[in-house]
Amino acid sequence: xxxxxxxxxxxxxxxxxxxxxxxxxxxxxxxxxxxxxxxxxxxxxxxxxxxxxxxxxxxxxxxxxxxxxxxxxxxxxxxxxxxxxxxxxxxxxxxxxxxxxxxxxxxxxxxxxxxxxxxxxxxxxxxxxxxxxxxxxxxxxxxxxxxxxxxxxxxxxxxxxxxxxxxxxxxxxxxxxxxxxxxxxxxxxxxxxxxxxxxxxxxxxxxxxxxxxxxxxxxxxxxxxxxxxxxxxxxxxxxxxxxxxxxxxxxxxxxxxxxxxxxxxxxxxxxxxxxxxxxxxx
Amino acid sequence: xxxxxxxxxxxxxxxxxxxxxxxxxxxxxxxxxxxxxxxxxxxxxxxxxxxxxxxxxxxxxxxxxxxxxxxxxxxxxxxxxxxxxxxxxxxxxxxxxxxxxxxxxxxxxxxxxxxxxxxxxxxxxxxxxxxxxxxxxxxxxxxxxxxxxxxxxxxxxxxxxxxxxxxxxxxxxxxxxxxxxxxxxxxxxxxxxxxxxxxxxxxxxxxxxxxxxxxxxxxxxxxxxxxxxxxxxxxxxxxxxxxxxxxxxxxxxxxxxxxxxxxxxxxxxxxxxxxxxxxxxxxxxxxxxxxxxxxxxxxxxxxxxxxxxxxxxxxxxxxxxxxxxxxxxxxxxxxxxxxxxxxxxxxxxxxxxxxxxxxxxxxxxxxxxxxxxx
Numbered sequence: 268x269x270x271x272x273x274x275x276x277x278x279x280x281x282x283x284x285x286x287x288x289x290x291x292x293x294x295x296x297x298x299x300x301x302x303x304x305x306x307x308x309x310x311x312x313x314x315x316x317x318x319x320x321x322x323x324x325x326x327x328x329x330x331x332x333x334x335x336x337x338x339x340x341x342x343x344x345x346x347x348x349x350x351x352x353x354x355x356x357x358x359x360x361x362x363x364x365x366x367x368x369x370x371x372x373x374x375x376x377x378x379x380x381x382x383x384x385x386x387x388x389x390x391x392x393x394x395x396x397x398x399x400x401x402x403x404x405x406x407x408x409x410x411x412x413x414x415x416x417x418x419x420x421x422x423x424x425x426x427x428x429x430x431x432x433x434x435x436x437x438x439x440x441x442x443x444x445x446x447x448x449x450x451x452x453x454x455x456x457x458x459x460x461x462x463x464x465x466x467x468x469x470x471x472x473x474x475x476x477x478x479x480x481x482x483x484x485x486x487x488x489x490x491x492x493x494x495x496x497x498x499x500x501x502x503x504x505x506x507x508x509x510x511x512x513x514x515x516x517x518x519x520x521x522x523x524x525x526x527x528x529x530x531x532x533x534x535x536x537x538x539x540x541x542x543x544x545x546x547x548x549x
Numbered sequence: 550x551x552x553x554x555x556x557x558x559x560x561x562x563x564x565x566x567x568x569x570x571x572x573x574x575x576x577x578x579x580x581x582x583x584x585x586x587x588x589x590x591x592x593x594x595x596x597x598x599x600x601x602x603x604x605x606x607x608x609x610x611x612x613x614x615x616x617x618x619x620x621x622x623x624x625x626x627x628x629x630x631x632x633x634x635x636x637x638x639x640x641x642x643x644x645x646x647x648x649x650x651x652x653x654x655x656x657x658x659x660x661x662x663x664x665x666x667x668x669x670x671x672x673x674x675x676x677x678x679x680x681x682x683x684x685x686x687x688x689x690x691x692x693x694x695x696x697x698x699x700x701x702x703x704x705x706x707x708x709x710x711x712x713x714x715x716x717x718x719x720x721x722x723x724x725x726x727x728x729x730x731x732x733x734x735x736x737x738x739x740x741x742x743x744x745x746x747x748x749x750x751x752x753x754x755x756x757x758x759x760x761x762x763x764x765x766x767x768x769x770x771x772x773x774x775x776x777x778x779x780x781x782x783x784x785x786x787x788x789x790x791x792x793x794x795x796x797x798x799x800x801x802x803x804x805x806x807x808x809x810x811x812x813x814x815x816x817x818x819x820x821x822x823x824x825x826x827x828x829x830x831x832x833x834x835x836x837x838x839x840x841x842x843x844x845x846x847x848x849x850x851x852x853x854x855x856x857x858x859x860x861x862x863x864x865x866x867x868x869x870x871x872x873x874x875x876x877x878x879x880x881x882x883x884x885x886x887x888x889x890x891x892x893x894x895x896x897x898x899x900x901x902x903x904x905x906x907x908x909x910x911x912x913x914x915x916x917x918x919x920x921x922x923x
Contacts, residue, residue: 444636447603447636448630448632449649450602450603450622451603451624452629452698452702453624453654453702455624458653463638
């Protein structure tokens with residue numbers, strides 16, 4: 268009774284989230300077990316066909332692409348994000364605020380616009396090619412667009428703030444006296460970084476990786492715009508099934524699968540974070 | 550006195566515009582237990598960090614075994630630190646924490662390292678704790694592991710930065726004895742930082758009293774306690790009645806002074822530096838526990854009236870009004886004189902309990918006012 272009274276204030280938000288997140292989720296879940304007719308209309312007839320089709324070899328390839336893209340995005344953002352977060356936490360308060368503002372700034376722009384920005388930068392008649400050709404460094408424009416790598420660049424760019432902020436929180440909390448103790452015991456800067464700093468900021472690394480990995484699995488417009496739809500990812504597949512493919516039940520089944528994948532990643536993360544004592548969900 | 554191990558000359562250190570260390574020079578003798586004692590913010594920890602290499606000095610030089618270590622990074626100095634908050638690496642167990650130094654320096658490995666760690670744990674009485682993680686240890690246990698982690702590197706000097714500050718009183722007393730014992734056993738030179746005078750007096754061979762970035766006095770605990778060089782040392786260490794007095798007659802190791810309506814004889818300290826001249830004003834400092842109350846008129850005594858008596862078990866505190874200002878007497882033994890509040894009494898003191906200090910460059914941390922009983 269007491270706990271109920273204490274948690275009473277949370278009831279509106281629970282109802283709100285239940286309506287806006289729970290209802291669609293239940294709808295998608297039910298939809299994934301239904302069939303469709305030739306025109307794409309939903310037929311209320313229970314079937315497991317959608318889930319059987321998921322394991323078609325064609326789709327397995329799509330899962331693999333998505334996993335590869337998400338993993339590589341995680342690694343790229345980690346390699347670039349860690350130094351940025353590390354340096355930012357070492358700045359004086361004024362510069363640090365500027366640095367964090369600059370990291371967060373892209374969030375205020377439409378993600379679609381930012382992706383178009385990359386086309387302007389990387390395209391055959393884009394800024395980079397124009398400069399290189401203009402300076403006679405190359406004769407023909409470099410073909411940088413519509414490749415797996417282009418999608419990777421776009422996705423990593425889109426998600427890197429999550430990685431930086433997650434690691435920044437971890438590095439910022441790091442007690443500098445551990446580093447001093449390490450120097451004092453005879454370790455140089457490099458050894459201290461790998462023996463002390465990295466292990467003690469692992470929660471931030473895991474957290475950042477999870478925050479980047481999950482959206483990277485589902486983003487579809489970046490691969491549409493920058494990858495030219497050549498490599499199909501899970502997000503594209505769901506998008507296509509629901510819109511052009513007129514197969515909403517199959518799209519729903521893929522969505523459920525993706526949620527399961529995300530939950531698996533989160534489970535692995537929570538185990539890792541627990542072992543390291545600290546992380547996003549503490 | 551052994552040979553000099555560490556020598557600091559003219560050390561100056563600034564943080565922005567604050568002058569933290571002012572021309573600090575001293576020698577550390579091989580095998581001694583030296584304590585930096587001073588109030589918080591006096592620069593003692595900064596001085597320790599300068600020796601460790603964790604802070605750079607702005608001028609002066611530091612010689613370890615005759616070699617300058619100025620500008621060397623901490624990992625290149627053969628000194629180790631026990632930090633105030635222990636700073637045990639939380640992701641490593643006790644064994645790996647202690648093994649950290651030898652491993653990063655590649656000075657020991659395999660069975661040799663294992664044997665050494667077993668020895669170290671035995672030395673700090675923590676055998677069998679190899680697998681524990683730091684968060685499974687109590688404060689005192691962390692302390693011992695931090696000492697073992699530093700000592701395994703066989704440093705020329707072990708630096709200890711208020712290592713007992715976080716422990717409760719009983720454990721602190723116990724660890725004090727243990728630290729002194731450990732120092733004796735290993736023969737390692739210890740430099741210990743504390744603001745606790747009991748700790749300093751208990752453990753040290755020598756104490757450097759530091760205030761406002763300067764060493765006010767460097768000497769054995771006995772010297773510091775009985776023979777303070779200036780007002781700061783006198784008021785910081787021990788409890789003393791501190792009064793301004795007028796010198797009527799200055800002699801060799803002796804002075805006749807005027808304290809209110811009393812004229813008394815006092816031995817004079819540090820004559821070489823501050824000769825007692827007739828007519829000068831000086832500071833008289835008398836240990837409260839080296840004074841006694843007498844009901845009968847005594848030669849060379851201070852006359853006063855008892856204003857209050859506080860009984861506190863092993864000791865009794867008697868406040869005596871002397872010419873309108875209180876003087877405190879702490880008595881440990883039951884006195885023959887059963888004085889009551891309002892009684893006129895005569896205060897006498899052991900000769901070593903009273904010192905006469907120069908008025909100039911006297912700085913009292915608590916803001917000296919005439920007649921303050923500190």
